[in-house]
Amino acid sequence: MVTVHLVVPTTTKFEFAAPLSYLEGPDLKLMESHLERGPASIECEYDELVAGPETVAAAIRAQNDGADAIVVVCMGDPALHAVREAVSVPVLGIGETAMHYAAMLGHKFSILCTLDRRRSYYVDKARQYGLDSKLASVRTVNTPVLAIEDDHASTLDRLVEAAAVAIIQDGADVIVLGCGCFKDMDRMMEERLAARGLAVPVIDSPPLTVLTAAALARTRLSHSKRAYPIPPAKERPGYDVPSLKERR
Amino acid sequence: MVTVHLVVPTTTKFEFAAPLSYLEGPDLKLMESHLERGPASIECEYDELVAGPETVAAAIRAQNDGADAIVVVCMGDPALHAVREAVSVPVLGIGETAMHYAAMLGHKFSILCTLDRRRSYYVDKARQYGLDSKLASVRTVNTPVLAIEDDHASTLDRLVEAAAVAIIQDGADVIVLGCGCFKDMDRMMEERLAARGLAVPVIDSPPLTVLTAAALARTRLSHSKRAYPIPPAKERPGYDVPSLKERR
Amino acid sequence: MVTVHLVVPTTTKFEFAAPLSYLEGPDLKLMESHLERGPASIECEYDELVAGPETVAAAIRAQNDGADAIVVVCMGDPALHAVREAVSVPVLGIGETAMHYAAMLGHKFSILCTLDRRRSYYVDKARQYGLDSKLASVRTVNTPVLAIEDDHASTLDRLVEAAAVAIIQDGADVIVLGCGCFKDMDRMMEERLAARGLAVPVIDSPPLTVLTAAALARTRLSHSKRAYPIPPAKERPGYDVPSLKERR
Amino acid sequence: MVTVHLVVPTTTKFEFAAPLSYLEGPDLKLMESHLERGPASIECEYDELVAGPETVAAAIRAQNDGADAIVVVCMGDPALHAVREAVSVPVLGIGETAMHYAAMLGHKFSILCTLDRRRSYYVDKARQYGLDSKLASVRTVNTPVLAIEDDHASTLDRLVEAAAVAIIQDGADVIVLGCGCFKDMDRMMEERLAARGLAVPVIDSPPLTVLTAAALARTRLSHSKRAYPIPPAKERPGYDVPSLKERR
Amino acid sequence: MVTVHLVVPTTTKFEFAAPLSYLEGPDLKLMESHLERGPASIECEYDELVAGPETVAAAIRAQNDGADAIVVVCMGDPALHAVREAVSVPVLGIGETAMHYAAMLGHKFSILCTLDRRRSYYVDKARQYGLDSKLASVRTVNTPVLAIEDDHASTLDRLVEAAAVAIIQDGADVIVLGCGCFKDMDRMMEERLAARGLAVPVIDSPPLTVLTAAALARTRLSHSKRAYPIPPAKERPGYDVPSLKERR
Amino acid sequence: MVTVHLVVPTTTKFEFAAPLSYLEGPDLKLMESHLERGPASIECEYDELVAGPETVAAAIRAQNDGADAIVVVCMGDPALHAVREAVSVPVLGIGETAMHYAAMLGHKFSILCTLDRRRSYYVDKARQYGLDSKLASVRTVNTPVLAIEDDHASTLDRLVEAAAVAIIQDGADVIVLGCGCFKDMDRMMEERLAARGLAVPVIDSPPLTVLTAAALARTRLSHSKRAYPIPPAKERPGYDVPSLKERR
Incomplete structure (x- = not known):
């Protein structure tokens, strides 16, 4: 039995574990936590930054509570390296993981993200992960994260449009959903793209x-x-974290 | 229930499914097939080549027999792209997959492979997969594949030595076992490396x-x-393959 | 006197030596062979693969029969590395050679190939050959190899169109014909492009x-x-090759 | 008259403005601030992270107080992009700036940093800044930041040794001091390296x-x-920042 | 007091020091020299070449006359490396310097240069300087250098158009003026771009x-x-240069 | 009948055409010219520069005199692009050409050049030609060009040593002689390397x-x-070149 703990790095209580409960069973159990202090959503470098401190603390608590693996559930992978420093169980970000799968499922992938201002961030990430040669483009739908839920239908329309442009103009043959909150749209997108003669896999990273x-x-x-x-011991006023317990 | 079919692309009946049966359960079933025509082991570009035709045929038969996913069990990923053309279920090579995980588990990885002559092959593969910026080195143990089993102890010694050099001189912080037949050595290597102050993850790709x-x-x-x-229909004397059945 | 042997890696008896006989003389003699088993034409990764085994055998026979150099006459360079393993005389592929010349004749080259599905293959090859920084684009004319001959005029039209787009939009200043069967079109293309103010060299690789x-x-x-x-000796049922004779 | 404000992103009150007062005059005035909450020194990804929030706030206050330009005084460039989002006056990090100058002063530069664990961080930064092709190596002296002052002489010795290895083995022809606290050592290093026949420029980035x-x-x-x-307005409990005043 | 000497590598007496006199003061003095033999303007590789020999000589004379730093005032950075060989005071080219600043001020920059034929030259330079990953595009305004002055208004129009295309289509967020003679247009361009919702910094490199x-x-x-x-002593008929005096 | 004209870009009358006369015959005729003004040998960026103007003029004269192709016989490829601007017949540099062949004959090549100071120059060239991923290293023998002839035996010794290190330590499997004056040493080097178990091709580029x-x-x-x-017409005092005649 493996427990995977989802750290959702926002103060908004976006639900990921519940919709993914279909993956649970005798072999897999899901846990989830959110932040008390941090951004309501992550849409700029400042949000990435302030999501970080409590994400690290949440990950330490998760391992102390028995998690066997941790997933940071935001495509920007905030604090990913700092979390890996802090704990010993495996830690994955949904952004990094999605890009590696995308690289295996086709020749070139495009990421569809929320806002124009995020484009360079993902280009940088692809480069940091070593996958820039596989990135066809980053395209955006100009929808703030917190508006996705209320605006589900038109967001889906814009995602399909952006994907079509990515496939036709940029040469993408795999699409990565660039926000965890685009969940549930992957299969619908695949169908609508296929109906236009543009059948490609669409990756929703969390599951x-x-x-x-x-x-x-x-x-x-x-x-x-x-x-x-492990981070060296030192004074860090305001940013003390729980101690990591020894694993058996 | 998911059936993963292992295509071992050699005429030697290396066993992978049986030792991995501990992964099986209500959710996962393993199948395996080998080649009738092809190389006894894969140690050069010519071996990669002649392993290919029957690997494609075996994959088509596997999907026709109900496989939900196919794994080509050789670090050189022979015929990987041709197999993906031939079938519709997901196809992974253990080489490509190992490299992507290695890129996520550290900053730089080294591959330990069997023979000096294989070094450039893996450098090329890392480049093809887009992961060259994550590759610290390819180091070798000068052991032919078919000698590994008889020479288990000294192969392990040489792997530990090669890993130590990769870590200290080349800056690797993750080690990839560069031959499917090095299986069972990953944990022993981790322990011996840790005992020398060189604790790093060692990836045995098949599981x-x-x-x-x-x-x-x-x-x-x-x-x-x-x-x-799908490959276009045409004359290919000597290389007809079974037809792919429609999936439900 | 140098004998160059052309291995045409298809079962279709495309003629290359005869049209190139104008290059022959006291210093140069051409030989040619085709496959008995393999693809009628090469248009996918599976074709590349199944063209390989007999290409290797044909190359060994060519060297045994006195060839001083071998050319694999297909832009996809099937089995190129395996052939180099198998023989000692120099072996060139027309794809690799064309790209290196293209890199010397201008700043950026585009490859015009037969089918959309081949695009990624050539991008990968350019990367493997180290020439990705010189590749402007791969553009296609959507003509199956076996239709080129019957469709000569309209294929030429489409090649000129594709070249014009590559020059204007992609910044190419050299064009590489991406199929050996586009032969005889290079000069006509240069003229028609020049007439449109787009004078660039067009490389037909075989000569x-x-x-x-x-x-x-x-x-x-x-x-x-x-x-x-040289490939190590081992069992390879179904893929035995002729022995390479010692060269004087 | 230009006011440059130094944000030192640690709670330790490292002094940079005072030692650089020789640069001040009718055209240039220096200001400086430190953190109340954050790390005592920056030596891991977690330190980079927790240095961030107050660095952003300090930068906003600095611009509100009249700064014409801001320098983040840590070679790891913590929060650099987030600070640029937050303010409108130019913002430079001493790490990024040093690497760009190093690229202009020679063919290959090496960075000498405090701890082995920091090596990958700087390799990543060089790649992010686009300067990886100019980076010869990152070498370390195994001295914690807070020990540099007490250990000045032996730190200098180790820096000279590390520089010599970087020059001779890695091919560096420019040396970058990889910690703001190595200040004052640049000219001494140049002299000692020159005395060994290894004259190269040594860059101390702050001035x-x-x-x-x-x-x-x-x-x-x-x-x-x-x-x-500018970061979009939203709830960020615990991470409110001062408002940026309109500049005249 | 620092003396910066501007070497303008053309026989046309383009003035740079006088318009930049606003930078002078108790700390900075500017000097300037032009060529007697060389190109009237620099617009091709041959111009770059023949600008070189006297540029080197002018730089040696400048250092002998007391210059503390030398700037080669042409975006193509002619003879930059040879000048660095010849003198010991720092030497910067306005092209290299502009590109490094551009890389620090945004994610991707575009260079706007005079003629189509110069495009590849700047792409090559960006690659040589290690900044190709930061280059969005090189776009041109089709104005010969010697026509800029007479054609100021329409050149400015074309620069604004080219910048707009670079920003919108190529993703540039910083613009580099690709000719020293575009001076005085930077602020006007910023205003006109901002008026179109495309506010980005425009870098005029000389100041x-x-x-x-x-x-x-x-x-x-x-x-x-x-x-x-320093270049080794040898016979170079026709290309003797003044001796470099020892610096105090 | 094809006439290839060798432009040797030095005032020293190094002979290349005569030793290569064995290549001449009914199909090929060689011509050669040297410089009146320029460097005695090429060993620094200043030499590259001052070799340029007369090399261009010599190439124009060569084409006017009937040359069908031009070779610039110096591994540094001085003025190569300017010569291509100036004439219409094909122009090759021996440096660029050697690197492209080296890339085709193995996986990684090393260049053996005369002086340490030249190392970065060739690294830059490999990058400019797009072949940096194929370059294993540049190693040097510390022999000035003009000393090679008198010092033939010991230069050969040093070349063999440098090649051995390049093969063993840097992973080269092809060696490029990095100076045209190393001619005649290629076969001797191959033999001596083979005798040490390091058989690789050694490329002497001129033939x-x-x-x-x-x-x-x-x-x-x-x-x-x-x-x-073609360079645009303009004033270039001191650097007028002969007019290019129309080719038939």
């Missing part, structure tokens, strides 16, 4: 990342502590 | 790739047929 | 590659056997 | 970055607000 | 490079003589 | 480049005038 984190836990692999050693 | 293939099948994702369309 | 192979043979250079060592 | 920030202010250039737009 | 050269001189940094050693 | 230039001329290909247009 895939949960199973990937579970795969790491089951095969007893985690990130390299040589790459991500 | 991880099986669970990754299952993750794709469970989330109903497969490779892009826009990237890998 | 250039023949002379390049001869240049290697005359200067007694061949590929590095350290890079491409 | 250079101050003058560079002043150059931007004097020529009325700042970062692109199209690249770094 | 910025002057202050950057002064910053190097004031912090006693210069290019690495390990990277750019 | 290969001559045959390559002839191949271009025979297939009626030349560099793209869209990439290298």
Whole structure:
């Protein structure tokens, strides 16, 4: 039995564990936590930054409570490296994981994200992850995260349009949904794209990342502590974190 | 229930499904097939080549027999793209998959492969997969594939040595076992490296790739047929393949 | 006197040696062979694959029969590395050779190939050959290889159109014909492009590659056997190849 | 008259403005601030993260108080992009600036940083800044930031050794001091390296970055607000920042 | 007091020092020289070449006359490396300097240059400087250098148009003026672009490079003589240069 | 009949055409010219520069005198692009050509050049030609060009040593002689390397480049005038060049 803990790095209580409960069973259990202090949604570098401190604390608490793997549920992968420093169980971000799968499912992928201002951020991330040669483009739908739910139908329309442009003009053959909140739209997008002669896989990262984190836990692999050693002890007024308990 | 079919692209009947049966359960079933015509082991570009035709045929038969996902069990990923053209269920190679995980578990990974002559092959593959910026080095142990089993202890010694050099000199913080037949050595290597102050994760790809293939099948994702369309019908004397049945 | 042997890796008996006989003379003789088993034409990764085994065998026979250099006459360069492993005389592919010349004749080149599905293949090849920074684009004319001959005039029209787009939109200043069967169209294309104010060189690779192979043979250079060592002896049921005779 | 404000992103009151007062005059005035909440020093990704929120706030206050340019005085450039979002005056990090100068002063530069664990961080930064092709290596002296002052002589020795290795083995022809606290060592290092036949420039970034920030202010250039737009208004419990005043 | 000497590498007496005299003061003095032999303007590789020999001589004379830093005032940076070999004071080219600043002020920059034929030259330069990943595009206004002055208004119109296309289509968020003679247009362009909702910084390199050269001189940094050693003594009929005097 | 004209860009009358006369015959004739004004040898960026103007003039005269192709015989390829602007017949540099062949003959090549100070120059060139991913290293033998002839035996020794290090430590499987004056050493080096178990091809570029230039001329290909247009007419005091005659 593997417990995967979802850290949703926002103060808005976006639900991911419940909709993914269909993945649970005798082998897999999901947990979830949100932030008390941090951004309501993540749409700029400042949001990425202030999402970080409590995400790290939440991850430490999750491991202390028995999590076997942790998923940071935001496509921008806030604090991903700092979380890996802080804990020993495997930690995946849904952004990094989605890009690696996208690279395996086709030749070139495009990321569809919420706002124009986020484009460079994802280009940078693809480069940091080493996947820039697989990135066809980042395209946007100009929808703030907190508006997606109320605006579901028209967001879907814009995603399909953006995907079509990415496929036809940019040469993408795989589409990555660039916000965790676009969930439930992947299959509908695939159908509507296929109906236009543009059948490609559309990756909604959270379920895939949960199973990937579970795969790491089951095969007893985690990130390299040589790459991500525990932070050195020192004064950090205002940013003390819970101690990590020894794992059995 | 997901069925993952392992295509072992050699005429030697290397066993992978049986040792991985611990991964099986109500959600996962493993199948396996080998080649009748092809190389006894894969150690050069010519071996990669002649492993290909029957690997494609075996994959088509696997999908026709109900496989939900296919894994080509050789670190060189022979015929990977041709198999993706031929079938519609997701297809993973253990080489490509291992490299993507390695990129997520640390900053730089090294691949330990069997023979010096294989070094450039893996450098090329890392570049093709877009992961060259994450590759620290390819190091070798000078052991032919068919000698690994008889030479288990000294192969392990050489792997540990090669890993130590990769970590210290090349800056690797993750190690990838560069031959499916190095299986069972990952945990022993981790322990011996840790005892030398060089604790890093060692990736044995087959179990991880099986669970990754299952993750794709469970989330109903497969490779892009826009990237890998079905081969056009034409004369190919000597290389006819079984027809792919419609999936329900 | 140098003998260059053309291996045409298809069962269709496309003629290359005869139309290139104008290059022959006291210094150069051309030979040619085709496949008995393999694809009628090469238009997908599966075709590349199944063209391979007999291409290797044909190359060994060619060297045994006295060839001083070998050219694999298909822009996809099927089995190129495996052939280099198998023989000691220099081996060139028309795809690789064309791209290197294109890189020397201008700043950016575009490849015009037969089918959309081939685009990624050539992008990958350019990357493998280290020339991705010189590749402006791969554009296609949507003509199956076997239809080129019957459809000569309209294929030429489409090639000119595709070249014009590559020059104007993609910034190409050199054009590479992406199929050996586009032969005879290079000069006509140059003229029609020049008439539109788009004068650029158009590379039809076979004659250039023949002379390049001869240049290697005359200067007694061949590929590095350290890079491409002879395949190790082993069982390969169904894929035995003729023995390579010692060269004098 | 240009006012350059130094934000030192630590709770330790490292002094930079006072030692750089020799740069002040009728054209240039320096200001400085430190953090109340944050890390005592910056030595891991978690430190980078928790240095961020107050660094942004300090930058906004600095602009509100009349700063014409802002320098974040830590080689890791914590929160650099978030600060650029938050303010409109030019913002430079001493890490990014040092690397760009290093690229102009030679062919390859090496960064000498405090701890082994920081190596990958700087490799990543060089890649993010687009300068990876100019980076010869990152080498370390294994000295915690807070120990530099007490350990000045032996730190200098280790820096000279590390620089010599970077020059001889890695091919560096420019050296970048990888910690703001290595200040005052640049000229001594140049002399000792020259005495060993290894004369190269050694870049101590703070004074250079101050003058560079002043150059931007004097020529009325700042970062692109199209690249770094103001963060959108939203709830961010615990991370409210001062409002940015309109500039005249 | 720092003296920055501007070498204008043309026989046309383009004035740069006088319009930049507003930068002079107790800390900074400007000098300027032009060529007797060389091109009237620089618009092709041959111009770059023949601008070189006297540019080197002018730089040596400048240092002998007391210059503390030298700026080669042409966006193509002719003879930049040869000048660095010849002198010991810091030498900057306005092209290289502009690109490094552009990389710091945004995510992607575009260069607007005079003629289509120059496009590849700047792409090559960006690659040589290591900044190709930051280059969005090179766009041109089809105005010969010597026509800019007479054609000021329409050149400005074309620059604004080209910038708009670079921003909207190519994703640039910083614009670099690709000819020293576009001076005085930077602020007007910023205003007109802002009026179209495309506010981005426009870099006119000469003033910025002057202050950057002064910053190097004031912090006693210069290019690495390990990277750019003095040319060896030998016969060079027709190309003798003045001897470099020892600096105090 | 094709006439290939060798422009040796030095005032020293190094002979290349005579030793290559064995390549001449009914199909190929060689011509040669040297400089009156320029460097005695090429060993720094200043030498590259001052070799340029007369090299361009010599190339124009060569074409006017009937040359069908031009080879610039210096590994640094001085003025290569300017020569291509100036003439319409194909122009090859021996440096660029050698690197492209090296990329085809193995996986990684090393260049052995004369002096340490030249190392970065060739690294830059490999990058400019797009071949940096194929370059294993540049190693040097510390022999000035003009000393090679008198010091033939010990230069050969040092070349063999440098090649051995390049093969063993840097992973080269092809060696490029990095100075035209190392001619005649290629076969001796191959033998001595083979005797040490390090058999690799050693490329002496001049004969290969001559045959390559002839191949271009025979297939009626030349560099793209869209990439290298004729220099615009203008005043260039001191650097007038002969007019290019119309070709038939």
